Structure formats: structure tokens, C-alpha cells
Amino acid sequence: MSKKLTIHDIARELNLTSGTVSRALNDHPRISTKTKSLVKQKALELNYHRNKIASSLRSGKSHTIGVIIPSAEMNFFGSVVHGIEMIASNNGYSILLYQTEENTLLEKKAIETFLIARVDGILTSVAKETVDFSHYQELQKRHIPLVFFDRTNDEMKVPSVVVDDCKGAFMATEHLIKNGYKRIAHVLGPQNIKGFQDRFNGYRDALKKNNIATDDKLIYQGNISIEAGKAAVDYFFGLDEIPDAVFAVEDYTALGVIKGLKERKIKIPDEFGVIGFANENFGEHITPSLSSVDQQTVEMGKAAMGLLMDIIAKNEGNNEIVLREKIVLEPLFYFRESSKGKKPTEKSQHDKLLIAELS
Amino acid sequence: MSKKLTIHDIARELNLTSGTVSRALNDHPRISTKTKSLVKQKALELNYHRNKIASSLRSGKSHTIGVIIPSAEMNFFGSVVHGIEMIASNNGYSILLYQTEENTLLEKKAIETFLIARVDGILTSVAKETVDFSHYQELQKRHIPLVFFDRTNDEMKVPSVVVDDCKGAFMATEHLIKNGYKRIAHVLGPQNIKGFQDRFNGYRDALKKNNIATDDKLIYQGNISIEAGKAAVDYFFGLDEIPDAVFAVEDYTALGVIKGLKERKIKIPDEFGVIGFANENFGEHITPSLSSVDQQTVEMGKAAMGLLMDIIAKNEGNNEIVLREKIVLEPLFYFRESSKGKKPTEKSQHDKLLIAELS
DNA sequence: GTGAAAGCGCTAACAC
């Protein structure tokens, strides 16, 4: 191993002191341009790399951000991390990644690890299991900048970035209405998750706005899984009045619905409309392709990291920055085959003709 | 901000010196159990978190690993990172994540960043674009432990973890043969990528072993994309002798093949068999579901991180460890609808009966 | 089993 190179080595070679070298490398304003270029030149020549550890210890800033996600294996979070890392690295920050596997204990360990690593801020998507938020409160007590994304907690006053689930659900439901479906059901997600509540709200809002009575029988308590979607179909087809469309809380649920309908030889979208949520990448490739609501994952990551950068800048005294408490991203609706509209029955065909004649 | 807590504070409260406190916290063998528990107790009480930055500076080890991937948005890499992080965190290491977007310049920046952060090792999947490996050679010169995963370079002597592409391709191709397909085509991936060459080799090996003559006309130079798959179908159906099955270099290519075949109303798998590679998550949900070769992504991450841990341990003097130069993971074949076998034509039916009579 | 003291490599306050 070539002996470790420090600013002292550069200083010696140039007959300067380490202080000057440090300032030159950091573009300190009071250092002459000549010295700066001399120092930088020499650093390059010797293949010097500054020691971030020493500099962090002295300056008190690690230029590192901790990111907590349930699992990198989940598409959604991989995509968010993609956005986060882009912005981080554009701003000279590195990101430390930690997975919780939806486990509160690992979440606490993540925070512990980040506290020890002296990260300058933390981005987190709360584990499903978490009900005790003391570890996050600890961060607030220590004034460590914190931003929630996707999975938030409204009781804690923490800035957050989410997609407008309510609006997305509203768009999806109204789309089904406009495409002629009459009895629109909903497969619920677990209601302890705020986003899933919102999707339910959006669904109801759309019905209300279009003067369609809500019917509790059309609400099935499901989950994010293919099985839940299939089970929902079994339930719906046991009703006296069978629905003719479903807005499912998530794409996997919607996929289950489609599979269930196919088993019953129900034609999609001619007899039955289906819409999901999340815009998982299988949606556009299945038959029929699945209409869905995109959650703007990469944008979410960018926005979360941007917000964190703002908080850090403000803490450092940049008072021009106006912080936003909550960034709500617009969902994007992807209109595909599964909700294309009902084939007009003879009766409705007849109605249409009538209407045409009357007008 | 509560004033920063250091080992000196703990030392003062217990009438000890900071040296003893440090040793106690690190379970130094020569410290009495009583002192240890006293110190740990106090640390907990004061809510002390050791400063990793200071400890890294002093000890020269950061307990941090740099991970370079093309993009966290790609399923494959998210999944590998999942495996990497699991093992890292089990071993008390943190991971710094950097994305290259397949760009050599960003790859060099990643290495620069990691050098500055004084990571204890680096895991990397080389960007597609990269042909100049000087930045990696620099790491070797500095004796920084390095492991390649998936995207490797055989000219540089760097330990690596890959899946056996050749074997996977062999399995896939032989499966098509066993299922009665007679003219089996292949859609190539870019041949500058070693894994894609290997898949081609596996394809040829399987034909050879089964005494089937290879035919250059059945090889289409494609890519990893739906479009390439569709174009391949156009090409194959322009041949005098049309193939009856395709082994595609990747699932998206296979998806394109399926789409192309559907447009031509060719029945899969009855008239035409299709197999992909990668086991992307849409494969099991499309119609027909796509047979594919799984690349053991999570295992790959675990193996890569495990190998890196071994290298580090060996460097630290643990001589019992025998390092492996290359870990080759077994691919896993997923047999689904798209390759279920041809519907016997009248003629082949006749042949079968004949054979049955003869035996 | 514990104390004393040096120093990892850098930054920044204070000189001039």
C-alpha cells in the first residue's frame, strides 16, 4: 500500500501549510487563484483523494443521507430510491440504504445505525407494522432533518411527500362511470394504511359527484394480493345484484380480479371493467392490459430528497427557502384495455337511438 | 440541541477515563465485566450513540461498503441490492448506493466518491457502456477489495458472482427440444455482453448435444426490448423454413416475440414455443404465461456481499478463509405455459401410434 | 484492569 497521502504531503511539496492546501481544495475565496490551481494540479498529480471521514469529523457534517425502505426488491421502492439517489448525488450527498422488511425492530436499528453514522438527514417510508413512533420522535428531539415518503404519519408533524391517492381513486372511478359501467365495486386495502383509506374516499367521492348511491355490499375488504382479488370476484358474483366493474386498491388485487373473471368466462372490458392502482410493470403486458393509476415513484424520490435538501439548507441559515410541509404529487392515470367500456346491450343501444332521435 | 455526548461525559460520570469507556463499549477482553456493564448501563441512560466518524478516522475502517449499480429502478438490481443489504447489515456494515445509469463517467464518479468516503470495499455491476477499466484498476492498485456481480470483466482478475448463463440457456433450449419443438430459433442479445454470448453458447450446446444441426438463419441479432422480439418474428416468418420455437435472450424480447406471434394469430404453445430469460415479474401473469430462467438475483447479492466479507476478513489476517475467484450460481428454470409443447399434428400423431405399435 | 497521552486527517478561528 502506497503510504497514505494527506494534505500535509501536498503542502510540503509546494512549500505551503496544510491549512492553505485545505482552503485551496475547498475553493476558499481568500486564496489566490494561482495557489488554488497549483494545489489542485499537485493533488491530481499525486492522485490525492481527500479524506471525507476526517473532514466530517471536523466540520460536523457527513454529507450523507440515510434512506429507510421496506425492501429494495419491491419495484415501487427501487424506483423511489432511483429518484432519491439522482438528486442526492447532484447535490454532493451520498446515500446510506437500509431495509426494514416491514419490521419495526429493524426500523429502529436503521435509525440507530444512522444516528451512529451521523447522517445529515433521513428519508423514510414507514414499515407497515410500525405503530410506535418513538424512534422517529427521537430524531425530532435531536433536530435531525426527517422526511417521510409514501408511508406517512399525520400525527407526527413531519414533512412528507405522497401521491394524491384520493384524487387517483377519484379519477379511476369516474373513468369507469364515464365508460358506461353502472355498478362499480371496490376492493379495499387494509384500512390502517392512510393511502388505502384515501383511495376508498376517492372512490366514494366519485360516486357521490355522479349521483350514484353507494352500496356497502359493493365494498369488499381485501388486501394487496392476487388471492384477495380472486376472493373478491367470488364474493361479488354471490350478490343478488352483481357489479359490472371493480376499482381495486392495487394492481395485484386487480390482477386477481381479472384472473377470477377469466375463470368465470366474463369478458373484460365488454361485460366487466377493471382498474388497479400502482401501475406495476406487468399491467401493460397482460391481456387485457390493465388500466391503472401511476404513483409517480421517481418523482416522489426526487421531491423527497429535494425537500430534505431544502430543510438542510434552511437549517444552515438560508432564509430565503420556504419549506413545504407536505408535497402532494398528482397521480397519472393510465387508460388501457381493461376499462375500455361496456359493449352496449340491445337495450342500451335502443336507448341511445332514442336519445339520438330526441335530440 | 442537547450538547453533544461523548465518551468523556460517560467517563466523568463514572470516574473513569475515556480510554476505559471506549474499551468497555467495544468489549475489550481486559476490561472487567462489572465496568463493562456499568459503562453500557450509563451509555443507555444518557442515550449515548457512539460517533462512527471519529472511530473510523482513528481505526482506519469505515465499515461501509460502496455498491455501484446501473439503476435501482431496474428490478434485477433492486433485487440484488436487497440481498446485498441483508448480508451487509447482518455483518455490521452499511452500504452506500450509487447509480451509473450505464454511464462510464458516472461510474468513475462513483469510485471517486467511494475512495473519498474510504469505503472498506466495493461491489459493482459494470455499466454497459464501459470499455475502459482504469478506474477499477486504480482500486486494485490501492488494494481496495472489489467484487463484480452479474456484469463482469474476465480480463481483469477480480472475484465475481454470476449466474451460469450458459447452463440456463442450455436448460431452456433442451426443454424446448424435449417438448417436441423441431426448429428452434434464438434471438441474440448484444454480443459485447459476456452473459449474452454465454446464452448463445448454451443454446448451441443444447442443439449439438441433441444432434440438431445449427442453422445461422435461425439466429436473429436482437436486443433486450419488446421491439426486437417483434422484429425477430417478422424476420423468422420471412424465412423459407419457419421455426416453431424461440429461445429469446431476455424476457422483454420474449414478450415481443409473443406479441408478434399473437398479431399473426399463431397459437402459443400449440404451434410455437417461447422461452425467455430473467424471470421478470410480468412473466407469470401474461397470457400465455412465459417460461423463463431465473437469475437468482437475491442470492447473487448475498453471495457477492459474502465474498466481499471473506476478502476483508482474509485481509485482516483470518487465514482460514479460502477465497473463491468466481461464484457461479445455478439458474432456476421456470416452466410455464409458453413452452408446454406442440399439439401433435396428424402426421406426428400417426408416427406415435406407429412407434407404440412397434414397441 | 485501568490511566495517560498521542494522534487519525482535516477545518477554522485567529493572527499578521
Place this chain on the structure above:
DNA sequence: GTGTTAGCGCTTTCAC
């Protein structure tokens, strides 16, 4: 515009 100097908070060698 540059030098001097004092740490940041920890680990570790050398004492005893």
C-alpha cells in the same frame, strides 16, 4: 493571502 494552532471524538500503545 497565508501561517499557526487547536481541536473534532475516538482508539490504542505504553505504562503500572
